[in-house]
Amino acid sequence: MSACRAFRRPVPRRRTTLPAVFAAVAAMALTACGSGENPKSGGQTQFVQGAGGVSVVNDKSARxxxxGLDGKTLEGKALDLGKEYKGKIVVLNVWGSWCSPCRAEAKNLVTVAGDYKSKGVEFVGLNTRDADPAPALKFEKEFGVPYPSFYDSAGELLLRFPKGSLNPQFIPSTVFIDRDGKIAARAIKALSEEELRKTLDPLVAEK
Structure with missing residues (x-):
């Protein structure tokens, strides 16, 4: 299933670029709705370019x-990922209420979040490009989302991911963070329950 552009609407006959506010970080320019292929790795990142838009860093030392991600949730509450989920495996899902693939994967995220909570796994959303939180809150209510979501309408939190890392590049994207706060995997498409479990199980088993 295709992913959606992240920061601007498509421009006919032109490659998608970031809006002016993100010009300083053009390296994060997001391409058109997903092909399922991964971008080439940059810097010292060593990851396996998995089929179907999922990349994994098997070597813990290479992660x-x-x-640091901190801000307000859709409900206006303060959330600091590093402090509140220290020592936990974190699944960070980037989504928007306007995004059809996000709707398609929502039930899968909710189910797996419930199944893996007792295993030390926490799910957190990062809502972006919703100019008003109301549609996003309606989305969460509709799908029974039990975990919090950052409200990041301007994409400022997304820009904190370093160049060359497994950074979110589409909407939806999902970043898997290990117990040591390192990026272990990234998906750049809507995920099935099977794909979520297949990515999480090795992280849960890590010592």
């Missing part, structure tokens, strides 16, 4: 640290 890059996740950026």
């Amino acid at each position: 890059q640290s996740a950026p």
Whole structure:
């Protein structure tokens, strides 16, 4: 299933670029709705380019640290990922209420979040490009989302991911952060329950 562009609407006959506010980070320019292929790795990142838009860093020593993510949730509550989920495996899902693939994967995220909570896995959303939180809150209510979501309408939290890391590049994207706060995997498409479990099980088994 295709992913959606992240920061601007398509422009006919032109490659998608970031809006002016993101010009300084053009390296994060997002391409058109997903082909399922992964971008080439950059810097020292060593990851396996998995089929279907999922990339995994099997070597723990090669994983890059996740950026500090803190801000307000859709409900207006303060959330600091590093402090509140320290020592936990975190599944960070980037989504928007306007995104059809996000709707398609929502039930899968909710189910797996419930199944893996007792295994030390926490799910967190990162809502972006919703100019008003109301549609996003309606989305969460519709799908029974039990975990919090950052409200990041301007994409500022997304820009904290370092160049060359397994950074979110589509909507939806899902980033898997290990117990040490390192980026272990990234998906750049809507995920099935099977794909979520297949990515999480090795992380849960890590010592």
